[in-house]
Amino acid sequence: MELSLLDVLAFVVFLSAVIGISLYASRKEENTEDYFLAGRNLTWWLIGFSLIASNISTEHFVGMAGAGFGAAGLAIASYEWIAAITMVVMGLFLLPIFLRLGIYTMPEFLEHRFGQGARTLMAVYMIIAYVGVAIAAVLYSGALGIQAIFGLDLTLGIWLIGLLAGAYTIYGGLKAVVWSDLLQGAALLIGGAVVTVIGFEKLGGISVFLQENADKLHVGLPADNPDIPWTALLLGIWIPNFYYWGFNQFISQRTLGARSLRDGQMGLIFAAAIKLIIPFIIVFPGIMAFQLFRDQIAVGDQAYPVLINNLLPVGLRGILFAALFGAVMSSLDSMLNSASTIFTMDIYKRRLRPLATAGQTVKVGRIATAVFVVAGCLLGPLPGSFSGVFEYIQMIWGFISPGIVAVFVFGLVFRRAPQCAALAAMILGVPVYGLLLWLFPDVAFLNHMAVTFSVLLLVMAAFTLARPLPEPVRLLGETFGEKSIDLRPSSSARWLGGIVVLLTIMLYVVFW
Numbered sequence: 116m117e118l119s120l121l122d123v124l125a126f127v128v129f130l131s132a133v134i135g136i137s138l139y140a141s142r143k144e145e146n147t148e149d150y151f152l153a154g155r156n157l158t159w160w161l162i163g164f165s166l167i168a169s170n171i172s173t174e175h176f177v178g179m180a181g182a183g184f185g186a187a188g189l190a191i192a193s194y195e196w197i198a199a200i201t202m203v204v205m206g207l208f209l210l211p212i213f214l215r216l217g218i219y220t221m222p223e224f225l226e227h228r229f230g231q232g233a234r235t236l237m238a239v240y241m242i243i244a245y246v247g248v249a250i251a252a253v254l255y256s257g258a259l260g261i262q263a264i265f266g267l268d269l270t271l272g273i274w275l276i277g278l279l280a281g282a283y284t285i286y287g288g289l290k291a292v293v294w295s296d297l298l299q300g301a302a303l304l305i306g307g308a309v310v311t312v313i314g315f316e317k318l319g320g321i322s323v324f325l326q327e328n329a330d331k332l333h334v335g336l337p338a339d340n341p342d343i344p345w346t347a348l349l350l351g352i353w354i355p356n357f358y359y360w361g362f363n364q365f366i367s368q369r370t371l372g373a374r375s376l377r378d379g380q381m382g383l384i385f386a387a388a389i390k391l392i393i394p395f396i397i398v399f400p401g402i403m404a405f406q407l408f409r410d411q412i413a414v415g416d417q418a419y420p421v422l423i424n425n426l427l428p429v430g431l432r433g434i435l436f437a438a439l440f441g442a443v444m445s446s447l448d449s450m451l452n453s454a455s456t457i458f459t460m461d462i463y464k465r466r467l468r469p470l471a472t473a474g475q476t477v478k479v480g481r482i483a484t485a486v487f488v489v490a491g492c493l494l495g496p497l498p499g500s501f502s503g504v505f506e507y508i509q510m511i512w513g514f515i516s517p518g519i520v521a522v523f524v525f526g527l528v529f530r531r532a533p534q535c536a537a538l539a540a541m542i543l544g545v546p547v548y549g550l551l552l553w554l555f556p557d558v559a560f561l562n563h564m565a566v567t568f569s570v571l572l573l574v575m576a577a578f579t580l581a582r583p584l585p586e587p588v589r590l591l592g593e594t595f596g597e598k599s600i601d602l603r604p605s606s607s608a609r610w611l612g613g614i615v616v617l618l619t620i621m622l623y624v625v626f627w
Contacts, residue, residue: 122433129302141346157372162382165203165369168300168442169449175397176307176419176439177256178508180340184402184409184418188331192341192394192510193352196619199387201356203612205370209361212527212590214376215602219366222461228526228539228588231465236541237522238461240515241364245454248511250447250491251367255498257443260436273495278443281451281488302438304389307396310435312510313426314403324403331402336627344559351561354568355509356417358516362523364453373384375601380608381414385593387615391622451491455484483510510552510560517559518544521571529579530587536578540571547571 157165181192194612200539218224222241226234258272267275318324325332335345343352360366404418412421423435459480471479498508518541525540526532547570551563593616 122428122436126437126440129434130440132298133585149373157374157378157382159373159378159381162369162378163385163389165449166382166386167393168181168303168364169366169446170447171300171393171397171442176442177260178302179397179402180401180419180422183331183398184405184412185338186325187342188328188333188616189295189394189398190334190336190340191444192398193334193343193348194356195349195390195393196622197352197356199358199390199615200361202383202390204357204518205361206380206387206608207612208469208539209527210370210383211376211378211602211604213367213371214373214379216558216590219460220371220457221362221367222457225522225526225537225557226465227590229522229532230534233522233534233537233541234461235466237519238457238537240519240541241457242454244512244515245365245450245457246487246490247494248508250450250454251494252448252498252508253443253450254491254495256282257440257447258495259271260443274492276440276443276447277488277492277495279448280535281484298499299438299444302434303442304392304396306431306435306438307397307400309431310400310423310426310585311396311403312362314400314407314422317426318403318406324399324406327472328402331405334623339350341557341559343561347559347561349565350568351563351565354520354530354564355512355516355561357524358512358520362519364457365450367511368449368453368456373600376603377601377608379604380605381611384611384615387612391615391618408455413423447491451484451487454487455480458483466492511621513552513560513564513567514545515541515547517567518542519576520569521568525572525575525579526588530589531574531583532575532579533582533584534540535582536575539578540575543574544571585589 121547149205179191179194184187213221213224216224216227218227220238222234222237225237254277255269257276258267258269261267261272261276262269315321315324318327335348338346339346364565370379370383371381399420401418404412404422408418408421408425412418420439423432427435461477462475463479463483468475521540522537526537543566548567549562551558551566552560555563
């Protein structure tokens with residue numbers, strides 16, 4: 116792609132501004148709550164934007180748009196619309212429990228519920244998954260986009276993105292992450308909306324787009340569809356969504372850093388509302404690219420960059436490319452900070468050095484971030500061996516997400532479930548899911564997740580019946596570190612969340 120001088124200038128200025136503002140906002144990070152949870156002082160609007168910006172990255176603008184370009188069409192939007200309902204449930208029912216406990220990490224919750232062994236096992240799983248799956252996928256998809264735009268070598272692009280995002284994450288912690296999220300997320304949402312509007316104009320209007328792409332605008336696909344059959348909407352797709360939005364440190368760290376329960380709840384509802392819009396500015400453009408430029412596109416993951424290059428005017432094109440590049444860093448810095456937090460709080464401080472000072476803890480967190488950057492860059496080319504980066508992420512997460520969701524859900528509902536039930540579920544989740552993938556490769560992996568989840572619930576039930584705890588576990592608040600927070604719930608969260616759920620149902624009715 117040929118970019119003008121104005122495009123290149125806009126690219127450089129935007130990224131420089133994002134990094135500069137993020138570093139300035141996080142210049143006084145001194146203790147563990149400052150570095151890992153932004154001082155537990157995040158407001159609802161900052162949480163909401165940060166959740167969305169950390170979530171949407173090039174695996175969306177490259178991978179999800181590519182799925183829209185391909186056979187899945189609008190059905191891929193279920194990952195976004197089901198997420199909206201998941202966030203409402205998270206905000207209303209789970210977040211109050213997590214904030215009352217004053218935890219830093221999601222594995223820490225498992226120690227409150229099941230003991231230290233469950234906490235350590237989840238921490239190890241999540242570090243491996245972050246580095247080998249999430250970070251590698253974001254680096255690969257980002258480098259793929261940079262290669263499409265500037266012609267930069269893929270491996271060099273991976274290291275460039277990794278080192279740049281790693282540098283300000285090591286320095287500023289979570290506060291640097293959420294401020295970069297705010298700026299990049301706003302640019303992405305605005306830029307994505309502009310691309311969609313211009314695409315509609317190019318095609319002759321919304322009605323023409325809807326009419327000529329009617330076969331791609333369905334969320335209910337046949338039961339034998341290999342990607343997202345309608346059967347997966349019953350249970351399978353809920354498992355990665357509840358894992359991602361409820362029990363995933365990468366996302367939950369923002370809500371754990373809320374200055375109050377109200378801010379955490381309203382931030383989640385705000386993000387859920389934005390989620391309903393995402394398919395229209397990501398999946399729709401992928402379908403537009405199929406209609407307009409399919410002869411120029413060899414694989415679906417190239418759809419969005421080709422669309423930008425052909426539709427946007429000079430200058431604006433550079434800004435949106437900068438926002439896409441920034442989105443890579445936004446997701447990457449969040450994952451690095453979360454992996455570092457888990458290693459530092461769940462392994463180093465809990466297992467290796469319980470009496471470590473705040474300064475020592477932050478120092479270890481920064482070193483861990485640097486190590487994870489290097490490891491992620493080395494594994495960055497791995498997703499290229501799969502048919503699509505979005506598929507790579509979702510399928511590989513399936514090795515741990517059913518087990519983690521089963522443990523959290525069962526442990527919250529059945530308070531007499533013992534630690535051995537949790538350990539058995541998390542250990543068995545990997546071979547059960549892997550066996551299903553091997554025996555039934557033509558079945559949608561979301562259905563494999565549903566079967567794995569069901570098997571693990573039965574395993575936990577068997578252990579609980581055989582060895583129940585003498586008394587139900589009580590999840591009571593213990594500490595909030597250096598700062599207490601207001602645990603009064605939002606008076607508006609329930610009815611606003613209800614509106615989000617209703618709108619989600621309406622979208623399924625319209626596009627089924």
